[in-house]
Amino acid sequence: MLQIRVWYGDKFKIHLQNIFYCGQTIFIKKEDHQLLNQILMSDNKINRRDFLRNSSMLLAMSALHSYMPDRSSNTKRVALIGTGWYGKSDLFRLMQVTPAEVAGLCDVDAHLLKQAATMVNARQQQKNLACFSDYRKMLKETKPDIVLIGTPDHWHALQAIDAIKSGADLYLQKPISRDVIEGEAILAAARKYNSIVQVGMQRRSTPHLVEAKQKIVEAGLLGKIHHAEMCCYYHMRSNANVLTMFCRTVAGGGHSWNMATV
DSSP states (O other): OOEEEEEETTEEEEEEESSOSTTOEEEEOGGGHHHHHHHHSOSSOOOHHHHHHHHHHHHTSHHHHTTSOOTTSSOEEEEEEOOSHHHHHHHHHHHHHSOEEEEEEEOSBHHHHHHHHHHHHHHHTOSOOOEESOHHHHHHHHOOSEEEEOSOGGGHHHHHHHHHHTTOEEEEOSSOOSSHHHHHHHHHHHHHTTOOEEESOGGGGOHHHHHHIIIIITTTTTOSOOOOOOOOOSOOSOOSOHHHHHHHHHHHTOBOTTTOOO
């Protein structure tokens, strides 16, 4: 799946989300907007193959290169804890927008870990990426500059505090903790060790959502709200049979039960 954004200076003015996969984004200068419209707004039906073929022309434009990160300097060492959908999405997006070297991956699920390592190795054109089932060992051995945490909620506080203590800055998926006490402990650690901590609530600063909040919600266009319903339009759950996964794990050592919790 593919996400397209048209770049106007310092803001995303147009956000065309056709097909999405792990934050894959094409950046296009304002002057190339007409070509994009010709591709997307044609009267002829555009199938996925034609769309990707046309998109590849845009990628060849010199405009794209001006937005590619310079990986020759100021590269940060990044470690990921939790290699599921959220973790990989955050990692691959970071690799797109800033110079980053993936120092290590950690997950208690050996199958997820292997899949993520294969994807990262392909993108970084390297082999033998360091993989761990114990995040504490990964922090000690890889000494990352930045740690991304995309694990289940009950792990967030422990992993966040340990990552902060290791000297790394942190990108932590929401919710940061199970309760207020855990959240306060993370805040105290960040202040004590002077660590930068960002929470994965990026939609609060997404330009088109900010604009909608200001011009629709705050402007009172919706009137008095009595009821609201929300849904997630991403298919994020595995179709695998849970019992089959458990049996495979016990038989083949898929999960590290030493790190697992209920």
